[in-house]
Amino acid sequence: MNEQILLAERPKGMPTKDTFKYEKIEMPTAKEGEVLVQTLYLSVDPYMRGRMNDTKSYVPPFELNAPLAGGIVARVTESKSDRFKEGDIVTGMLPWKRYSAAEAKNLQKVDPELAPITTAIGVLGMPGLTAYFGLLEIGQPKEGETVVVSGAAGAVGSVVGQIAKIKGARVVGIAGSEDKIAYLKDELGFDEVINYKKGNVKEALKEACPNGVDVYFENVGGEISDAVVSLLNKFARIPLCGQISLYNLEKQDVGPRVQTPLLINSALMKGFIVADYADKFPEGIKQLGEWVQQGKIKYSENIVEGFENVPEAFLGLFEGANLGKQLVKVAE
Ligand code: NDP
Known part of the structure; x- marks a missing residue:
C-alpha cells in the first residue's frame, strides 16, 4: 500500500496536527516518460506555511484535501524514461507520498558518491x-x-x-x-x-x-x-x-x-x-560542494524518522526544534 499526507484545513495561526490528514492509498503506476519513485528523505521548510494560506504568493497555495509537496530525495523503483534507471537516486518537488509517479524531466539525478544524498535537499540544495x-x-x-x-x-x-x-x-x-x-x-x-x-x-x-x-x-x-x-x-x-x-x-x-x-x-x-538565481544554480552547487569537501562549510541535519511524523517535523520548525536542516527519513 502507498501512503500520503493531505492538507485537511487551512490553518488560522499556528498549524496543528488537525491541519494534516494521513491516509493509505493505492500504489501509483508510471506512464511513458515517467518514473515510479520511493521517497527516502523528505524536506520540511518554513515557506510551506505560506502555501497553506489561500493567498497569492510566488508559488500557488496547496490545494485542500490534496497532498502537500516539497523537496524530496527518492529512489527510482521503475523507469519508463531513458533519463533514469531503476535504483537511481533522484531529487525534485514531489508530493508527500511514500511512492509517486513523476515525470522524469522534472527530476534531477543525485550522485551518492559525491556527498550524502540528504545534502541534495540541504546544504547542496x-x-x-x-x-x-x-x-x-x-x-x-x-x-x-x-x-x-x-x-x-x-x-x-x-x-x-x-x-x-x-x-x-x-x-x-x-x-x-x-x-x-x-x-x-x-x-x-x-x-x-x-x-x-x-x-x-x-x-x-x-x-x-x-x-x-x-x-x-x-x-x-x-x-x-x-x-x-x-x-x-x-x-x-x-x-x-x-x-x-x-x-x-x-x-x-x-x-x-x-x-x-x-x-x-x-x-x-x-x-x-x-x-530568481536558478540559472546560476550549477555554479552555487559546485562552490558549496567544494567548501563542504574542504571542511570550510559544516552542516548539521535534524532527522525525524517515519513518514507519519512529517507533520510533527514541520511544526517543530516554528518551535526551534531543529539544529540545521530539518528532514524526515521515510525509508532506508
Ligand atoms: P530553519 O532551518 O532556520 O528553521 C526555522 C528556525 O526558525 C527554527 O529552528 C527557529 O530557530 C527559528 N524560528 C522559529 N520561529 C521563530 C520566531 N518566532 N522568531 C525567531 N526565530 C524563529 O529554516 P530555513 O533555514 O529553511 O529557513 C529560514 C528562513 O529563510 C525562513 O524564514 C524561510 O521562510 C526563509 N527561506 C527563504 C527562501 C527564499 O527563497 N527567500 C528559501 C528558503 C528559506 P530558533 O531556535 O533560533 O528560534
Missing part, C-alpha cells in the same frame, strides 16, 4: 543555494565588515554565517537556545551569537556589533529585525530572505517603519526568492 545567492549577490560582505544573520542555527542561516566567515567578515548570529549558540560559536566559528529568547536583543546586539551592521541577512522579521535595523551602517545591505516570526500571526504585525533607517544610511533592502 535549496537552503544552501538560498544562503549562497542571498548573501553573495545582495549582501556582498567584505573583509572586516559585520554580518548579522537571524535564524542563524537553521538550514539557511548556518550556511550564511560560514560563507560570511569565508569572505573575511565578522559574523554575529541570532538564535533561540544555548545549545544552538554553543554549536555556532564552537563548531562553526561565529564570532558572537545572541540568544533572542533571553534579555534585551537590542542591547545585546549593540554590544556584539560595536562597529555597527554592514550586512543583515534577514530570516525572521519582527522585533529581531527592528533591533538590527536600528544599528545599520552607511551603505548597509539587507538580503530579505524570510520572516518566520510572522508566518503564523493571525493579525498583521505593524512594527517601526524601515524607510527612515534605510534612507539615512543609503542602505539597500532587497527581497529575493532562491529561484
